[in-house]
Amino acid sequence: xVEHAMAVHGELWTVKELFVLPNEYIYWSxxxxxxxxxxxxxxxxxxxxxxxxxFGVKQLKxxxxxxxxxxxxxxxxxxxxxxLHLQQPFRGINVMMTPHFTSAISAFGIVFMTxxxxxxxxxxxxxxxHFVLTTQTLAAQTDRSGFDNLRMYFFKVLTLxxxxxxxxxxxxxxxxxxxxxxxxxxxxxxxxxxxxxxFGSVKANALWMTPLMPVIFICSAVVSGIALCIxxxxxxxxxxxxxxxxxxxxxxxxxxxxxxxxxxxxxxxEIAIAxxxxxxxxxxxxxxEILDMIFRGYTQVxxxxxxxxxxxxxxxxxxxxxxxxxxNVLPFLLMVLPGRTVRRTTIATVLVIFGVFxxxxxxxxxxxxFSLSFSGFxxxxxxxxxxxxxxFREGFFGAVTVMATPFVIFWFxxxxxxxxxxxxxxx
Numbered sequence: 001x002v003e004h005a006m007a008v009h010g011e012l013w014t015v016k017e018l019f020v021l022p023n024e025y026i027y028w029s030x031x032x033x034x035x036x037x038x039x040x041x042x043x044x045x046x047x048x049x050x051x052x053x054x055f056g057v058k059q060l061k062x063x064x065x066x067x068x069x070x071x072x073x074x075x076x077x078x079x080x081x082x083x084l085h086l087q088q089p090f091r092g093i094n095v096m097m098t099p100h101f102t103s104a105i106s107a108f109g110i111v112f113m114t115x116x117x118x119x120x121x122x123x124x125x126x127x128x129x130h131f132v133l134t135t136q137t138l139a140a141q142t143d144r145s146g147f148d149n150l151r152m153y154f155f156k157v158l159t160l161x162x163x164x165x166x167x168x169x170x171x172x173x174x175x176x177x178x179x180x181x182x183x184x185x186x187x188x189x190x191x192x193x194x195x196x197x198x199f200g201s202v203k204a205n206a207l208w209m210t211p212l213m214p215v216i217f218i219c220s221a222v223v224s225g226i227a228l229c230i231x232x233x234x235x236x237x238x239x240x241x242x243x244x245x246x247x248x249x250x251x252x253x254x255x256x257x258x259x260x261x262x263x264x265x266x267x268x269x270e271i272a273i274a275x276x277x278x279x280x281x282x283x284x285x286x287x288x289e290i291l292d293m294i295f296r297g298y299t300q301v302x303x304x305x306x307x308x309x310x311x312x313x314x315x316x317x318x319x320x321x322x323x324x325x326x327x328n329v330l331p332f333l334l335m336v337l338p339g340r341t342v343r344r345t346t347i348a349t350v351l352v353i354f355g356v357f358x359x360x361x362x363x364x365x366x367x368x369x370f371s372l373s374f375s376g377f378x379x380x381x382x383x384x385x386x387x388x389x390x391x392f393r394e395g396f397f398g399a400v401t402v403m404a405t406p407f408v409i410f411w412f413x414x415x416x417x418x419x420x421x422x423x424x425x426x427x
Contacts, residue, residue, distance in 0.1 A: 011025060012383065012390060012391065012394070013026065013029060013380055013381050013382060013383055013394070014026045014378050014379070014380065014381075015378065015379040015380075015381060016376065016377075016378055016379075017376060017377040017378070017379065018371075018375060018376035018377060019371065019373060019375035019376040020371040020373075020375075020376035020377070020378060021371060021372065021373065024371050024372065024376075024378065025378065026365065026368045026369075026378050026380045027368070028085075028364055028365075028368060029085070029380070029382070029394045030382050030394060030395065030396070030398065030399045031081040031082070031084050031085040031393065031394060031398060031399070031402070032081065032085060032364050033357075033360050033361050033364045033365065033399075034081040034360075034399050034402050034403070035078075035081040035082055035085075035195070036192070036195040036196075036217060036221075036360050036363075036364075037224070037356070037357055037360045038074065038077050038078050038080070038081060038402065038403075038406075039078045039191060039192050039195055039221070040192050040195075040217065040220060040221030040222075040224050040225060040356065040360075041074050041221070041224055041225045041228050041406075042071055042074045042075055042078050042115075042188070042191065042192070042225065043188040043189060043191055043192040043218070043221045043222065043225055044221050044222045044223065044224050044225010044226050044227075044228070044229070045067045045068075045070050045071035045074060045225040045226075045228065045229050046067070046068070046071045046119065046184055046185075046188045046225070047185060047188060047189075047222050047225060047226070048060070048063070048064065048067040048225060048226045048229050048274065048277070049064040049065070049067040049068040049071060049181070050064075050181045050182075050184065050185050051064065051277060052064030053068075053122075053177055053178055053181035054178060054181045054182050054185065057273065059269055059270065059273040060270060060273055060274060062270055062420070063229065063230075063233050063270040063271075063274055065126065065419060065420075065421065066229065066232075066233050066236070066419040066420065067225075067229045067233075068119070068122065068123060068126065069123065069410065069413060069414065069417055069419040070228075070229055070232060070406075070410055070419070071119060071225075072119050072120070072123055072413065072417075073406045073407075073409040073410035073413050074406045075115075075116055075119060076405075076406075076409060077402060077405045077406045077409070078112070079092065079112070080402050080405060081402055084393040084394075084398055084402070085393070085394070087393075092109075095108075095109035095110075096109050096110070096113060104194065104197060104198055107194065108191075108194045111187060111190055111191050111194060112191060114187055115184065115187045115188060115191050118180050118183060118184040118187060119184065121176075121180055122176075122177055122180040122181060122184065123417055124158075124160075125173045125176040125177045125180070126173070126177050126417075127417045127421075128159065128162060128165075128173055129165050129170060129173070130417070130418070130421060131155050131158045131159045132159050132162075132163050132165050133165070134151075134155045135152060135155045135156045135159060135163075138151055138152035138155070139152055158416075189218050192217055192218055192221040193214040193215070193217060193218045194214075195217050196213040196214035196215070196216060196217030196218065197213070197214045199213050199217075199363060199364075199367070200212075200213030200214055205367050205368075206301070206303030206306070206307055206370075207307060207310070207363070207366060207367040208363070208367050210292055210295075210296075212288060212291070212292045212295075213292075213363075215288055216285065216288045216289055216292065219281060219284045219285035219288055220285045220289075220356050220359055221356075222281045222285075223278065223281045223282050223285050223352060223356055224352070224353055224356035224357075226274060226277060226278045226281065227278060227349040227352040227353050227356075228349070228353055229274070230271060230274050230275060230278065230345065230346070230349045231346060231349040231350060231353070232407075233267075233270065233271070233274075234267065234271060234342060234345075234346050234349075236419070236420075237263055237267040240263055240420070241260050241263045241264065241267075244259060244260045244263060245260055267342060268342055271342050271345055272340070272345075275335055275340070275345045275348075275349075278335070278349070278352070279332070279335055279336065282328065282331075282332060282352065286324075286328050286332075289359070293311070303374065305374070306370045306374040307370075309370075310366060310369050310370055310377075311366075314369065314377065315362060315366050315369065318358060318361065318362055318366070319358075319362050319366075322354075322355075322358045323355055323358040323359050323362060324355075326351060326354065326355065327351055327352065327354050327355015327356065327357075327358055327359070328352075328355050330348075330351055331347075331348035331349070331351040331352045331355070332348075334347060334348040334351075335348050365380050368380075382395055382396060383395030383396065384396045384397075386398075
């Protein structure tokens with residue numbers, strides 16, 4: 001019964017060619033592509049925020065706070081592709097209740113929970129003063145509504161009873177944020193390096209079996225996370241500038257709200273510095289990927305014949321055109337050519353995110369494209385129209401749902417921990 005279910009699961013999107021065993025299918029579909037892609041965004045966003053909190057890059061102060069909140073919004077979605085693919089949400093807690101350090105999956109659960117605790121704690125120390133000020137402001141109101149009362153008690157709970165906002169207490173919060181961010185960098189790298197470790201340790205697959213896989217995944221994760229944070233930061237700043245021009249929301253009644261010129265200046269400065277770091281990590285990621293490919297071609301193990309046909313012929317457009325040319329070389333040129341603008345950088349970040357996604361696609365799907373006998377090939381056709389639950393969760397709309405969820409979470413999270421907080425209210 002289990003074998004039949006697995007066959008049906010793979011038959012929905014697998015097309016076979018030449019000599020492929022009857023029970024071979026592409027079992028890992030689009031959701032397993034989304035899994036390392038989303039965890040990479042989490043790690044990359046946290047690394048960008050740490051450039052300010054740990055390394056003191058003061059020009060990234062505003063985008064660092066934005067990246068920290070956005071990383072926390074991405075965090076719950078990291079497990080979502082696995083839950084959609086395996087459909088076992090209630091058994092996931094088992095890796096935490098029965099830890100086993102020789103199991104990669106169990107180790108990931110421990111690392112994931114540790115990282116979640118670090119990010120949540122860092123956000124609490126970063127926004128503790130905001131929680132206290134909000135609680136005091138609401139408590140001072142004499143005509144509070146029922147909703148205001150609810151907000152006051154909610155923020156009071158968030159303070160955890162720590163109401164001291166003296167200079168000494170705030171300095172302690174500063175130090176705690178720096179220590180947590182320092183600790184979080186290796187944990188974030190391990191969080192995503194685990195995904196590369198899972199693929200790199202599969203001895204039965206010739207494309208995945210390489211010790212460079214975890215390092216490649218970490219570098220590309222930082223690239224994708226920084227690129228997404230830059231893109232979302234630009235979009236958010238453009239919305240804020242539009243609201244400032246129209247005197248919408250708090251701009252209509254708050255004279256201390258930033259002007260359009262101030263927003264424009266902050267956006268240009270932050271994007272210029274962040275895109276420089278994006279370039280550095282792009283160079284590292286691309287160098288490692290090319291080095292891995294050259295090493296495979298030079299050593300030419302017995303599986304090289306089938307790998308060469310997959311890489312240089314069948315998946316040539318996906319690897320060399322879509323991943324390297326469009327997703328790496330083109331955005332690299334857009335950012336290194338003189339006269340770099342925010343608009344050009346934004347276009348480059350979209351291409352970079354596309355390139356990292358194609359890298360995940362080529363690893364996950366391309367690694368399953370050839371049979372274990374090295375005598376046949378399989379082609380993956382992603383379901384588009386959701387005719388049933390299976391084609392929804394393992395198809396285009398399932399992937400879009402995963403990608404859209406962190407933005408919904410970020411919108412609600414921004415109501416509690418504003419990503420753009422005035423300096424006198426933040427640390």
